[in-house]
Amino acid sequence: MERRRVGILGATGMVGQRFIQLLSNHPWFEIAWLAASDRSAGKTYAEACKWKLDTPLPKRIAAMTLQPNVPEGSAIELPKIIFAALDADIARELEPKFAAAGCAVISNSSAFRMTADVPLVVPEVNSDHLALLETQSSRKDRGGRGGYIVTNPNCSAIGLVLALKPLEEKFGIESLFVSTMQAVSGAGYPGVASLDILGNVVPFIKNEEEKLQEEVGKLLGKRKSSGIELLDAKVSAHCNRVAVEDGHTECVSMKLKKKATREEILAAWSEFLPLQGQHLPTAPEQPVEYDEGVDRPQPRLDRMRGHGMAATVGRLRECTLLDWKFVVLSHNTIRGAAGAAVLNAEVLALLGKLDKLGVPLETFSAKAVAVTA
Ligand SMILES: NC(=O)C1=CN([C@@H]2O[C@H](COP(=O)(O)OP(=O)(O)OC[C@H]3O[C@@H](n4cnc5c(N)ncnc54)[C@H](OP(=O)(O)O)[C@@H]3O)[C@@H](O)[C@H]2O)C=CC1
Numbered sequence: 217m218e219r220r221r222v223g224i225l226g227a228t229g230m231v232g233q234r235f236i237q238l239l240s241n242h243p244w245f246e247i248a249w250l251a252a253s254d255r256s257a258g259k260t261y262a263e264a265c266k267w268k269l270d271t272p273l274p275k276r277i278a279a280m281t282l283q284p285n286v287p288e289g290s291a292i293e294l295p296k297i298i299f300a301a302l303d304a305d306i307a308r309e310l311e312p313k314f315a316a317a318g319c320a321v322i323s324n325s326s327a328f329r330m331t332a333d334v335p336l337v338v339p340e341v342n343s344d345h346l347a348l349l350e351t352q353s354s355r356k357d358r359g360g361r362g363g364y365i366v367t368n369p370n371c372s373a374i375g376l377v378l379a380l381k382p383l384e385e386k387f388g389i390e391s392l393f394v395s396t397m398q399a400v401s402g403a404g405y406p407g408v409a410s411l412d413i414l415g416n417v418v419p420f421i422k423n424e425e426e427k428l429q430e431e432v433g434k435l436l437g438k439r440k441s442s443g444i445e446l447l448d449a450k451v452s453a454h455c456n457r458v459a460v461e462d463g464h465t466e467c468v469s470m471k472l473k474k475k476a477t478r479e480e481i482l483a484a485w486s487e488f489l490p491l492q493g494q495h496l497p498t499a500p501e502q503p504v505e506y507d508e509g510v511d512r513p514q515p516r517l518d519r520m521r522g523h524g525m526a527a528t529v530g531r532l533r534e535c536t537l538l539d540w541k542f543v544v545l546s547h548n549t550i551r552g553a554a555g556a557a558v559l560n561a562e563v564l565a566l567l568g569k570l571d572k573l574g575v576p577l578e579t580f581s582a583k584a585v586a587v588t589a
């Protein structure tokens with residue numbers, strides 16, 4: 217099968233580098249276009265990027281020239297699939313321009329996650345929310361060329377909803393308390409100053425608690441004809457930055473609507489295999505892995521389970537305040553960012569939603585009439 221050409225916006229950042237790592241040998245996608253800030257445009261990737269990953273920067277990518285970060289003016293043809301890893305303020309300005317140019321913008325940023333007709337998706341949890349694309353891609357400000365924006369959640373929200381989805385389905389969630397320990401790579405590069413974080417914990421990450429609380433509601437919400445009905449549960453979050461390189465750990469207490477035993481909860485996690493049989497290259501075999509170890513999960517030991525795409529849960533025990541408590545861990549720049557977006561793109565490919573990009577919608581309806589006439 218011929219691989220689809222893709223581009224990466226924000227290619228030099230922490231998440232951009234993960235995109236390069238995950239897409240360099242991807243069987244369905246081929247990196248054809250890269251862009252970062254104006255400071256980087258015109259430089260080679262090797263000149264513009266401080267490569268921070270523990271696999272070598274691929275030679276082909278190192279030699280690629282960074283293009284202007286707008287749909288026009290590239291020296292090479294703009295791909296119709298754009299992975300975006302930009303700060304929210306920049307994403308708010310740039311992502312709609314690429315969607316209006318007929319691109320599928322597969323975004324990591326928080327800029328449009330809560331916009332009513334923008335899907336906020338974790339494929340194992342709510343791929344049915346992708347139906348929102350039908351209205352979004354025909355919006356006037358999308359240029360009528362089939363372009364759209366799809367988002368993946370905040371890195372802490374992803375691990376949490378993977379663990380919660382099978383429990384919400386079987387028992388219902390009434391309320392939730394979560395306290396996070398988030399890795400420094402979550403703050404981008406150079407991120408938090410070493411003097412602030414070494415030997416320390418910082419009990420504040422700007423806007424993080426608000427994002428975590430509201431995104432869980434949309435991700436576990438139900439699709440209705442009017443849009444997404446948010447999950448009716450109380451969620452309270454504390455977010456903390458800790459001196460860990462990669463991997464976000466979350467301590468969770470929950471009250472369920474229906475009583476559940478420990479065995480029933482463990483069974484719900486092990487039987488949670490929503491993408492089984494779809495053969496998506498980035499999907500982990502077991503999205504939620506339970507570890508019986510008394511002191512697991514731990515970021516250094518467990519973040520790479522399922523090639524960095526699985527959420528590891530452990531320490532399930534009764535809670536004296538709510539019903540049950542447990543710990544969940546996931547890799548923040550793989551499962552929590554670039555890997556999540558690549559998996560979203562694989563699902564979009566499977567659903568045929570990468571097929572009609574860049575062509576005026578009227579051309580498609582005219583063609584459809586011609587075929588049926
Ligand atoms: N790190 C994480 O764990 C997660 C991050 N995210 C989100 O992903 C996005 C990227 O995060 P991260 O990679 O950590 O950030 P970084 O700060 O590491 O990277 C930012 C990227 O954006 C580019 N950039 C900066 N200014 C502009 C501009 N004006 N126009 C175009 N491009 C610009 C930078 O290019 P240059 O090198 O030229 O400056 C760089 O490529 C953010 O929205 C973040 O919130 C989401 C989930 C997890």
Ligand SMILES: N[C@@H](CC(=O)OP(=O)(O)O)C(=O)O
Nearest residue numbers: 324326370371398402403427
């Ligand atoms: N704020 C997160 C990472 C992140 O960028 O989140 P968001 O994609 O919601 O902006 C962290 O610090 O770990």
